[in-house]
Amino acid sequence: MINRSYLPFLSARTYKDRKMAKWMGFFLSDHQTALLQSHIALDMADTMSHEERLLWLGRLYAKQCKATFHIKKHLKAGATVHQLQGVLQEINLQEIVIKTGDSHYITASLDQIIRITTEEMDEDGN
Incomplete structure (x- = not known):
């Protein structure tokens, strides 16, 4: 005191x-x-490079594997990261279309993708 x-x-x-x-x-x-x-x-900080994203997306599209996509969305309060699980339905140089388990189709640009993880494919992509 x-x-x-x-x-x-x-x-x-x-x-x-x-x-x-x-x-x-x-x-x-x-x-x-x-x-x-x-x-x-x-x-x-864990984002994939553009080339690495294209490589993984091409493999996922060819094999039609289920994957988890970590997608960045910009809001007024800042950026948030959402996880989507699904199969890649369409791909082009600007965006992708993901079919989720409940048959919804989500469109995301390639710049929004932070990382991609799969259970069916190992780290090598084989």
Whole structure:
């Protein structure tokens, strides 16, 4: 406890500082923001090169394997990463069409694809 007996005002002498309790709301919101930004930065760091994406997409289209596509979507609050599981139905130099398990067709541009993972194919793509 801090000795404030030298102060002329009673309110100043009896003031009890709540320490970090008054900053806790600020800390939590700032901490949450930092966690979200670090998560996004981590996902963006694992992106595949353009050539690697085209190679994997060509193999997936030829073999008609089921894959998980990690797709980046830009929102007003920032970028988020969505995972889609499905089979590649169409491919061209600008975009792909993925057929999901519930027979929905999703279109995504090649620039939105961050990474592709499969169970049927190993890391070599064989």
